[in-house]
Amino acid sequence: MEMEFENLVRENIRELEAYSCARGEFEGAGAVLLDANENPFASGYNRYPDPYQRELKQQVARLKEVDVSRLVLGNGSDELIDMLIRTVCVPGRDNIIVFSPGYSMYEVSARVNGTEVRNLVLDDDFMPEWEGIFERVDERTRIIFFCTPNNPVGNVIPLDEIRRVASRFDGLVVVDEAYIDFADVPSATSLRGECPNVVVLQTLSKAWGLAGLRVGICMAEPGLVKYLNKVKPPYNIGSVTQRMALEALKNVDLFRERVEEIKQERERVLVALRGMACFERVYDSEANFLLACTPCYREVYDYLLAHGLVVRVRHIPPRLEGGLRITIGTREENDLLIRVLKDFR
Numbered sequence: 153m154e155m156e157f158e159n160l161v162r163e164n165i166r167e168l169e170a171y172s173c174a175r176g177e178f179e180g181a182g183a184v185l186l187d188a189n190e191n192p193f194a195s196g197y198n199r200y201p202d203p204y205q206r207e208l209k210q211q212v213a214r215l216k217e218v219d220v221s222r223l224v225l226g227n228g229s230d231e232l233i234d235m236l237i238r239t240v241c242v243p244g245r246d247n248i249i250v251f252s253p254g255y256s257m258y259e260v261s262a263r264v265n266g267t268e269v270r271n272l273v274l275d276d277d278f279m280p281e282w283e284g285i286f287e288r289v290d291e292r293t294r295i296i297f298f299c300t301p302n303n304p305v306g307n308v309i310p311l312d313e314i315r316r317v318a319s320r321f322d323g324l325v326v327v328d329e330a331y332i333d334f335a336d337v338p339s340a341t342s343l344r345g346e347c348p349n350v351v352v353l354q355t356l357s358k359a360w361g362l363a364g365l366r367v368g369i370c371m372a373e374p375g376l377v378k379y380l381n382k383v384k385p386p387y388n389i390g391s392v393t394q395r396m397a398l399e400a401l402k403n404v405d406l407f408r409e410r411v412e413e414i415k416q417e418r419e420r421v422l423v424a425l426r427g428m429a430c431f432e433r434v435y436d437s438e439a440n441f442l443l444a445c446t447p448c449y450r451e452v453y454d455y456l457l458a459h460g461l462v463v464r465v466r467h468i469p470p471r472l473e474g475g476l477r478i479t480i481g482t483r484e485e486n487d488l489l490i491r492v493l494k495d496f497r
């Protein structure tokens with residue numbers, strides 16, 4: 153299936169001639185580089201980085217089993233969220249659809265860009281109300297954001313439903329899969345070909361353990377990638393980050409081992425929390441965190457803090473009352489959490 157992104161992309165960006173940076177124009181090694189006003193004295197960092205992160209992308213492409221032409225890398229996926237909104241949403245005119253409770257960056261980025269946000273409340277199972285979506289979509293709706301596994305609950309949205317929405321919708325369906333490596337479900341990248349308007353976001357911040365590096369991955373149709381590359385700041389990922397990320401991605405065995413351990417710990421902590429009187433409900437999760445709810449969430453939060461444990465309050469009425477989002481730590485950290493919680497009150 154082909155898609156014309158020309159009708160979706162903002163006119164000013166369609167017509168924009170991308171800023172052509174020195175390191176983007178010249179490729180190759182062994183040359184005397186007098187083109188970018190760099191300092192000639194070698195420091196390890198005196199040269200500008202590859203603006204298209206070619207080596208790193210090749211490694212990402214192999215890992216994710218997608219073509220390099222479908223990849224855009226960002227300074228974290230937060231930068232990619234912002235880039236997507238700026239590429240297709242005309243400020244003051246267009247709108248996006250998000251779900252609550254959910255990840256708040258979609259809304260923040262949209263508001264910064266003068267884009268209206270239409271907030272749909274998830275149902276009791278933290279699922280979108282599928283029929284209700286199209287009551288809120290109009291000709292100015294440019295993006296629908298799904299987050300799966302969802303933050304802060306950790307539940308997964310079935311791909312069949314995402315496929316159904318994508319095939320009925322003219323804009324982009326952005327599927328944020330920041331936690332997909334902790335889940336036992338296929339990625340929405342499997343919809344490529346079938347749903348050209350589906351854009352998948354992943355990140356090295358969570359399962360890969362590289363939050364400090366800031367590397368986000370966007371997987372989309374090459375026809376859209378072309379425009380995202382125009383909007384992208386030319387040197388958005390530094391050379392040190394590119395090199396460190398490339399090294400880390402080579403160690404797939406360690407990655408798998410750690411993800412497996414976090415998943416096992418998640419199940420162990422889940423059982424422990426469910427056995428505690430202080431929580432009314434602890435949700436199943438396919439991510440690296442658990443959402444535990446209690447009317448006395450404030451007291452539990454303060455109590456944990458007093459014992460040196462920091463969790464996140466997720467009290468987001470109307471759907472989510474008194475939630476504490478607890479990230480899965482190391483075995484020792486989780487032991488401490490459980491031990492401290494057992495003595496609550």
Ligand SMILES: *Cc1c(COP(=O)(O)O)cnc(C)c1O
Nearest residue numbers: 228229230255303330355357368
């Ligand atoms: C943590 C998280 C991200 C990651 O953002 P980065 O900028 O890549 O660190 C993206 N989406 C969701 C839902 C998250 O929870």
